[in-house]
Amino acid sequence: MIKRFDLHTHTHFSDGEGTVQEKVEKAVELGLDLIAITDHFDEPLNHRMTVQQLQELSKIVKGKEYSIPVLLGIETGIEGSVPLELQGQVDFIIRSIHYLRKPVQAKSPYDPLYWEAYKEEILALLRAGGDVLGHVEGYMPLPLGDLKTTFEERREMEREVAQKFFTKDWQEEVARLATKHRVAIELHSFTKTPRLDFIRLCQEEGCIFSVGSDAHPTYNVGQIDWAFEVIEELKIPKTQLLPYVKGWLE
Numbered sequence: 001m002i003k004r005f006d007l008h009t010h011t012h013f014s015d016g017e018g019t020v021q022e023k024v025e026k027a028v029e030l031g032l033d034l035i036a037i038t039d040h041f042d043e044p045l046n047h048r049m050t051v052q053q054l055q056e057l058s059k060i061v062k063g064k065e066y067s068i069p070v071l072l073g074i075e076t077g078i079e080g081s082v083p084l085e086l087q088g089q090v091d092f093i094i095r096s097i098h099y100l101r102k103p104v105q106a107k108s109p110y111d112p113l114y115w116e117a118y119k120e121e122i123l124a125l126l127r128a129g130g131d132v133l134g135h136v137e138g139y140m141p142l143p144l145g146d147l148k149t150t151f152e153e154r155r156e157m158e159r160e161v162a163q164k165f166f167t168k169d170w171q172e173e174v175a176r177l178a179t180k181h182r183v184a185i186e187l188h189s190f191t192k193t194p195r196l197d198f199i200r201l202c203q204e205e206g207c208i209f210s211v212g213s214d215a216h217p218t219y220n221v222g223q224i225d226w227a228f229e230v231i232e233e234l235k236i237p238k239t240q241l242l243p244y245v246k247g248w249l250e
Contacts, residue, residue, distance in 0.1 A: 002231060002238060003033035003249050006222050007073065008094060008134065008186065008212025013057050014039035015047035018218035020060050020070070028067055030222035034243055036071035037061055038094055038212075042080035045098065049074075051083055058089040069248060075134060077101075078125045092246070094186070094212075095125045096134030099141050106143035109157055114143055115165040126177035132184045132210045132242065136174070137162045137198070138191030139214070155191055162195060171198050175205035184210040184242040187227035190220065196230065203234055210242040 009023050010016025020037055027035040039057065040048040049057065054074070061072040074082065075094040078101065082090045100121060106114040122136060140158050149157070178185055185194070185202050187209055194202075202209075211227040213220055231241070243249040 002228070002241065003243075004031065004222075004224065004228065005034035005036075005211060005243050005249065006032055006213050006215070006224050007034075007036040007071070007092075007132070007210050007242065008038050008075070008188075009035065009215040009221055010039050010075075011037055011057075013037075013049050013053050014041075016216040020057070022218045023215070023221050024066050024068065024070055026218050026221040032068060032222050034069050034071070034249055035221070036073045036091070038073035038075045041074040041076050043077045043098065051086075054083070054086060054090075058086060062089055071248065073131075076130075078121065078128050091248075092131035092242075094132040094134040094210075095128060095130040095183075096139070097121050097125060097141060098139075104143075106145075109142050109144060109147070110161065110164065111143065112165065115161060119165070119170050123173060123177060126174065126181055126183055129181055130183055132186050132212075133174075133178060134186050134212070135188040135191060135214065136185065136194055137166065138188045138193035158191070158193070162193075166198070168201075171201055172205070175202040175207055178202065178208075179206045182208065184208045184245075186210045186212050187230055188212055188214060189224045189227045190214045192226045196234075199230060200234060203236055203240065206240075208240050208242055208245050209236060 071091040073092045104114045104117045213223045215221040238244040
């Protein structure tokens with residue numbers, strides 16, 4: 001039986017809510033076997049951690065025995081790295097695209113030039129290494145300008161973008177690079193992404209997978225049912241799941 005794990009959560013150390021203890025208690029309440037704290041770090045974002053905050057977070061995660069294993073990760077971008085003094089403390093890196101490094105003046109949320117640039121950023125991110133490719137088809141940096149949208153409207157826009165621009169040849173290159181560099185594709189439960197055909201293609205290429213709720217409020221910890229339904233439907237084995245590959249779960 002595959003154990004349940006959530007490898008993408010945020011606390012008050014970046015743009016989440018609640019403490020490490022509260023996140024762990026929620027995970028235990030839900031019967032999870034493993035949780036990771038993965039606050040934003042080393043990106044030009046207003047809500048990222050400082051080095052001092054990451055050191056403090058490391059002491060909280062690593063300095064206490066919890067009733068389930070608790071990992072310390074960071075979520076960063078293409079160029080983010082772990083400080084030398086903390087490299088033995090941070091267990092893994094999620095790399096996600098929250099902005100384009102070279103801004104593109106998009107004419108609309110569906111500007112093809114913008115999404116070609118995004119696709120190139122994803123490939124560059126995979127070449128940069130790390131452990132997990134975060135929310136590749138979800139929580140994308142939509143070029144909205146002054147357009148006001150709801151959460152659901154943004155998710156629908158992301159689905160349209162993926163359908164229009166994320167071609168099979170690009171998906172195959174993502175899968176190839178992810179397999180080559182041993183970067184796990186995140187099954188991002190909160191946005192139910194990537195699409196099933198994309199996941200299946202990655203599975204056939206030999207990719208490994210991670211699961212994350214991307215919980216910001218504590219009550220969203222462990223909202224991972226969609227990901228585990230996909231794992232069951234596609235019969236993804238333990239040998240293609242990051243916690244088993246890394247030996248965090250047996």
